[in-house]
Amino acid sequence: MINGAHLLLFSRDAERDRAFLRDVLGFDAVDAGDGWLIFGLPPAELATHPTQGEPTCELYLMCDDIAVTIGELQESGVEITRPVSNEGWGLLTALRLPSGAEIGLYEPKHPRPAGM
Template sequence: MINGAHVILYSQDAEADRAFIRDVLAFPGVDAGGGWLIFKLPPAEIAVHPTEGAPQHEFFLMCDDLDAQLGELRARGVEISRPVSEQRWGRLTAVRLPSGAELPLYEPRHPVAHSL
């Protein structure tokens, strides 16, 4: 029986991004050995979108109140790397990880499945 999902973020500065997830986002985690941290994620959901191009995968964090969440992140010194945009499915932005990569964050305006 499938009992979870394991998401992998590839990073050019994995140690700094792991510290960000641990210290700034405050996700609890385990040390799988040798400082290799694996974090507990909030409840998740998966969607499958059609594409004409090469298949790809995306990872977004979700929140109930984007403005409040951005305020908390700014107070912790997090760079908001994209202005909030209104999409038909929700409000979207992204934060900058220490490695320079972006981590998208959105407030859904669609029914969510993560709490079913």
């Protein structure tokens, strides 16, 4: 039985992004050897969206209150890269990692699976 998921974040500055995930977002980590950090993540959910283009995967962090979370992130020096938009299923924005990559952030408004 599948008991979890392992997400990969490809980075042009992995050390700084690892420090960001650990120090700014507060994700617990273990050293898998030689400083290679593996981060524990909050509970997750998976959605499959139809597309006419190339299949892709995207990462979105979720929060209970997007305005409060944005304020906390900005106090830590995190750049919010998109204004909050109401997509119906949730309130959506994005934040910039030290490497320049963006990660989506949203406050879900859709029904949530049990255990979330």
